[in-house]
Amino acid sequence: MRLTDYTDYALRVLMHLGAHPGEIITSREISQAHGISHNHLTKIVHQLGQLGVLSNLRGRAGGIRLARPPEQIMLGAVIRMTEPDFQMVECFAQDNTCTLAGRCKLKGLLLDATEAYLAKLDQVPLSTLLTPCARLTLPIT
Template identity: 35%
Template sequence: MNLTSFTDYGLRMLMRMASAPDRAFSTADLAEEFKLSRNHLAKIMQRLAQGGIVETRRGVNGGAVLRSSPAEIRLGDVVRVLEQGQALVACFGPDAGCTIEGCCRLKSRLRQAERQFIADLNRSTLADIALPEPAAA
């Protein structure tokens, strides 16, 4: 199993946000901390907002905040939101063109494994993986 970099970066952002759940985080600050593209992180933040995981605010005191406490945000749910539209294997995609569609016994097993993977991740929360608050400079 290989998660996309989109999901990897999204999890990193949420791990940092979980370290100070009442603070608003700008994508610029997160991009600087993790040495990642601000534009890419903005797209990830947008997906997290659409998925109901974060709330974004504009303005001087703007940024993104968690919509729930870190202890209520399940990792499997986060991965499902971030991996939305990413097929586990090519034959799950919309234009698979599979030549063994009618007799394939693998597809159902892979779907079951994917469900179990998400269920296992859902046994943990964002609070379980929160990064320590960075020391003041």
């Protein structure tokens, strides 16, 4: 199972903000700290704000911060929000062209595995990723 870069970057944003509790940080600072395109990161930050995970603060001293404590942000929920079409193989898609569709038992097995994967991450809060070591190694902005 491979997450898209979009989800990877979304998790990095959340980890960065979680490692700097209470601080208002700009998306530009995060993009520079993690080597992510600012334009791409802006889209991610916008979606996370729309989903209620981030608070966007406008104005001269504006920026972003977590909308909830890290203990209340579950990784499984974030992944579901940023990977709405989480498909491991072609047969998960509506436009499936696999010649084995309808006869193959792999799809059911992979669906079960995907659900188990996400169910495990549903139990893991963002705070789990924010060890003192992570706080020290994240770039200070």
